[in-house]
Amino acid sequence: MFFSAPRNRKKFAVIFVPAIFSMVACSAPINSVSLISSENPTTTSIAVENLDLPYNEFLPLAIEDIQKFWENHYNDIYGNNYSDLAGGVHAAYPNSTEVMPSGCDYAGDYTYVEDNAFYCDEGDFIVYDDAKLFPEFANQFGPLVTAVILAHEWGHAIQSPARNDVIYSLRSTTIELQADCFAGAWVGHVQSDTINGLSFSEADITGALLGMMQIGDSPGDSSYDPSAHGSGFDRVSAFQDGFVGGLAPCAGYETNEPEPVQFGFSPDEMSRPSPGDFPFDQDMFTSLGHDLTLFWTASMATDVSWIPPTLVVDSSSDASVLCSDSQVDLIVEGVHFCHADSTVIIDETVARNLYTDTPGDFAVGYLAALGFAEAVQRATQSSLSGYSRLLLDSCYAGMWAGDIIPLNANPVVVPTEAEPRIALSPGDLDEAVRAALTLSDSQTTAIDLGSPFARVDAFRQGVLRGTVGCATVAAQVQN
Numbered sequence: 001m002f003f004s005a006p007r008n009r010k011k012f013a014v015i016f017v018p019a020i021f022s023m024v025a026c027s028a029p030i031n032s033v034s035l036i037s038s039e040n041p042t043t044t045s046i047a048v049e050n051l052d053l054p055y056n057e058f059l060p061l062a063i064e065d066i067q068k069f070w071e072n073h074y075n076d077i078y079g080n081n082y083s084d085l086a087g088g089v090h091a092a093y094p095n096s097t098e099v100m101p102s103g104c105d106y107a108g109d110y111t112y113v114e115d116n117a118f119y120c121d122e123g124d125f126i127v128y129d130d131a132k133l134f135p136e137f138a139n140q141f142g143p144l145v146t147a148v149i150l151a152h153e154w155g156h157a158i159q160s161p162a163r164n165d166v167i168y169s170l171r172s173t174t175i176e177l178q179a180d181c182f183a184g185a186w187v188g189h190v191q192s193d194t195i196n197g198l199s200f201s202e203a204d205i206t207g208a209l210l211g212m213m214q215i216g217d218s219p220g221d222s223s224y225d226p227s228a229h230g231s232g233f234d235r236v237s238a239f240q241d242g243f244v245g246g247l248a249p250c251a252g253y254e255t256n257e258p259e260p261v262q263f264g265f266s267p268d269e270m271s272r273p274s275p276g277d278f279p280f281d282q283d284m285f286t287s288l289g290h291d292l293t294l295f296w297t298a299s300m301a302t303d304v305s306w307i308p309p310t311l312v313v314d315s316s317s318d319a320s321v322l323c324s325d326s327q328v329d330l331i332v333e334g335v336h337f338c339h340a341d342s343t344v345i346i347d348e349t350v351a352r353n354l355y356t357d358t359p360g361d362f363a364v365g366y367l368a369a370l371g372f373a374e375a376v377q378r379a380t381q382s383s384l385s386g387y388s389r390l391l392l393d394s395c396y397a398g399m400w401a402g403d404i405i406p407l408n409a410n411p412v413v414v415p416t417e418a419e420p421r422i423a424l425s426p427g428d429l430d431e432a433v434r435a436a437l438t439l440s441d442s443q444t445t446a447i448d449l450g451s452p453f454a455r456v457d458a459f460r461q462g463v464l465r466g467t468v469g470c471a472t473v474a475a476q477v478q479n
């Protein structure tokens with residue numbers, strides 16, 4: 001976060017990136033060894049040489065499932081029959097003796113695919129790093145992330161000119177986000193229509209989303225870079241479009257390209273000692289409370305009795321002592337709302353850990369926003385409770401975040417010299433998404449935090465669609 005002075009409002013320009021690549025390399029993230037050796041995934045022969053790989057049993061099933069998914073559903077969006085990958089799917093590792101299909105100047109050299117996975121259009125095959133990227137990612141985020149990476153690459157195969165003649169006229173981020181959307185559609189389909197007996201737990205999906213966040217573009221990268229994949233927020237957003245809506249919204253990207261929520265560091269911010277983050281101090285909390293107050297006060301309908309809450313940082317680890325009566329609600333770990341005094345109480349230790357571990361200041365911004373969202377729900381006499389209430393809080397947090405994105409041409413409160421506002425830095429939305437994914441319910445007071453996936457989905461509805469998005473979330477959770 002940083003402070004934005006009055007801004008030049010630039011309209012977000014649409015630039016078409018020419019189709020220049022025949023191979024789409026995707027940096028996503030063992031020692032060993034071959035998992036799959038196949039000329040064609042339908043006849044996958046599995047040579048498991050190292051049983052220690054955390055995805056040995058899972059990945060072949062996943063590949064088969066992805067293949068069948070496309071066989072069954074390609075026709076739904078493109079109206080003709082699917083043709084399978086002529087060159088198959090291949091594990092790459094040092095000293096592999098497998099003869100790889102030709103294309104894309106790839107001759108089976110491991111270093112060519114190290115720390116990566118890619119689809120080669122010329123040879124219609126997928127190769128992935130089975131020695132480093134996949135084992136490391138599977139260990140860190142769980143095995144599903146490896147299948148999600150392959151499903152993403154498979155998405156590029158679906159985009160191949162042999163199967164789709166539209167896609168290469170689109171922006172590179174659209175191409176990447178559509179591949180993420182396709183991957184989400186596959187995971188969503190597994191949850192409802194399993195072919196191979198696969199099923200994924202909430203933790204599997206959360207891990208896969210955190211893994212995807214890891215392989216977004218670096219904060220500040222341009223979404224118009226020919227190699228751009230989108231920020232973590234954009235990627236998770238596209239994945240959720242597919243997971244929730246199936247293949248139709250992914251195909252829709254071709255006529256209505258998603259606008260990546262990606263922006264660079266401002267020159268002003270770059271001149272600061274640590275661009276991107278406020279220091280963790282009282283000023284940060286004061287600024288957050290001030291901006292949230294500006295935003296919600298301006299957003300509130302005139303017939304709502306609205307008293308902005310006070311934001312208090314507490315190091316006592318007992319929020320109740322700060323309340324003048326006993327009515328204290330725990331919103332999420334580290335955030336309490338005190339009714340009588342209308343106070344949002346942030347636990348300093350929880351906030352500091354989030355700031356350090358996420359890392360980033362906007363993870364703390366998300367916490368503060370949840371507290372203010374609770375005040376909004378009280379002022380508007382929301383009847384929601386538990387998990388449903390938290391989802392709307394998350395959406396309201398997103399509404400505020402969307403208002404302070406530097407790309408926003410029409411913020412609810414326009415910053416002035418006299419009244420500057422917080423502005424998001426590149427990477428801030430990713431920090432909020434990470435925070436939303438990892439919120440803990442380990443607190444002794446039992447609270448129903450529900451699904452991390454749904455929290456992130458609600459947050460992005462607020463960011464991308466504002467009031468309309470949150471009205472939709474509210475209607476959904478009331479049902």
Ligand SMILES: [Zn+2]
Nearest residue numbers: 024026176179
């Ligand atoms: Zn890609």
